Amino acid sequence: MTKHTRIDVAEFATRRETLLAQMPENSVALIPAAKELTRSRDTEYLFCQDKDFYYLSGFHEPDALLVLVKNFGDESILFCRDKDPHQEVWHGRRVGPDAAQAEFGFDLTYTLDELEQVLPMYINGKDTLMFAQGANKEFDELVFACLNILRGGAKQGLTAPSTIVDIRDLIHEMRLIKSPAEIAIMREANVISGNAHKRAMRASKQGVFEYQLEAEILHEFAFNGARSAAYGTIVGGGENATILHYTDNEEVLMDGELVLIDAGAELAGYAADITRTFPVNGKFTKLQAKVYNLVLDAQIAAFNTIKPGSNFAIANQAANEVLTKGLYELGILSGDLDELIADKACKQYFIHGLGHWLGLDVHDVGDYQVDHDRNQLRAFEPGMVLTIEPGLYFDSEADVDEELQGVGIRIEDNILVTESGFENLTINAPKSIKEIENAMRSPKKK
Known part of the structure; x- marks a missing residue:
């Protein structure tokens, strides 16, 4: 048995840059990770990462979210689980936002606890929102909750994207x-x-x-x-x-x-x-x-x-x-x-x-x-x-x-x-x- 080939972190970063280059100006793309699935009561199936998310991030943990912002300067942002010694004793080590930024090359990282507060700000003011609508009902609900916040915030200068585009076509052409x-x-x-x-x-x-x-x-x-x-x-x-x-x-x-x-x-x-x-x-x-x-x-x-x-x-x-x-x-x-x-x-x-x-x-x-x-x-x-x-x-x-x-x-x-x-x-x-x-x-x- 030998040590096998792995994808270098730099290749995942290059993929994100390639996708950003194809996105329309003033747009934001949201690509969620997979969730763990319960097998029986308090045990889970062996985790399998969402393939589109993995292709762009190289990140193996569940529940994370990759955000790509195409504006005056391109940004890649990751939301992921925070470090938690108690949970890690029971379920294994977590990367955490600090190490994720350093090891995987994201521009910014946040904890999942910050998601509902921070995510609307990345969507605010964008002309185009790109995500795989219909692929994940729970994530759809999160996205549309963010859009409702923005649509109800005109007095505060908030605006929601006028266009929603399926991001999968671009990613899948790259993966081919x-x-x-x-x-x-x-x-x-x-x-x-x-x-x-x-x-x-x-x-x-x-x-x-x-x-x-x-x-x-x-x-x-x-x-x-x-x-x-x-x-x-x-x-x-x-x-x-x-x-x-x-x-x-x-x-x-x-x-x-x-x-x-x-x-x-x-x-x-x-x-x-x-x-x-x-x-x-x-x-x-x-x-x-x-x-x-x-x-x-x-x-x-x-x-x-x-x-x-x-x-x-x-x-x-x-x-x-x-x-x-x-x-x-x-x-x-x-x-x-x-x-x-x-x-x-x-x-x-x-x-x-x-x-x-x-x-x-x-x-x-x-x-x-x-x-x-x-x-x-x-x-x-x-x-x-x-x-x-x-x-x-x-x-x-x-x-x-x-x-x-x-x-x-x-x-x-x-x-x-x-x-x-x-x-x-x-x-x-x-x-x-x-x-x-x-x-x-x-x-x-x-």
Whole structure:
């Protein structure tokens, strides 16, 4: 286990400066942190910071508020919890406003106790107020309470902004292009996640429960510095693999079945998102191998379209053509092949999208520029990270060979768009049939 890459404080400050430069003159932006969520009575879920707030601040504590002021001089202000020895004994250390200003590079800091008194003064006299209205009901109420104070204070010279703008569009465009430090973290998250998938393959055998493979994966994550999974781990044996977001993970794995694992680590806030499908007993049947290789060929065809200026629609077309032709050759689809390809007939069994943006969120933010035919036309640019994840799913009622009924196969990698094409970040998770079967013959890690 090594010390992992982290984002430098200066990069968070640069992001704030970049956002301020795009804000209209005489405006103020409000970006709140996440709140802790109660799990049961007096215990909380493991805290997960609001991603937009984290992207701009690097600050990990709940309940904080980032205020960006665009006026004659730009300012970044943080409201956060005060130091409190009694609370820190029970719940852990707090940064406090003084250390937050010094360590995170904010121009000014206040305690949360000062929020209701001070915040209206930062909004007062601004032409434009920018925040994510509707994202957080409690925060909306705070903002509109401030606006009511200003609107009722005309005699005291107070004025409320005349325009409210959603700040998310600007932040999400910034988040879509990853910096070198972000890319380095995502590479590391992929290596940890790939090793976890290998570990699960080695642990697989008839009679093992799905949750036991999940435990192998989560152990590998945590032991290597990624304390949390980026999303609920999917371990679907047999027909459970045809349920796209299956997370019960409670059934026993059976000889002759395939098992689909969709799992990725979260490292320093950034997600990996990897799917592998493999035989429980370590050996594909001939028919399983044919369908598996068809999905793999579709993924490779999509990869080959990825470069600056291309888009998801082009990648989708390439994958759909391969899948449709392959299903036709297997006798699963029938009719005129050209018509089947034009009609995207494979979508009967390829029931989800080809991929999505990836970053601080698993399904990361950023405009896909979807047209009226649901084509995603946003041009790829260097620094974008996305998933490519074709799949085929045959439930128990599907009109296919009995051996394929109840079979789901998905293969998912994480792809960085580069100046000349792409880089596959998912470099160490076995993917070809030979790699998978060799990995599953390897002795289990002690």
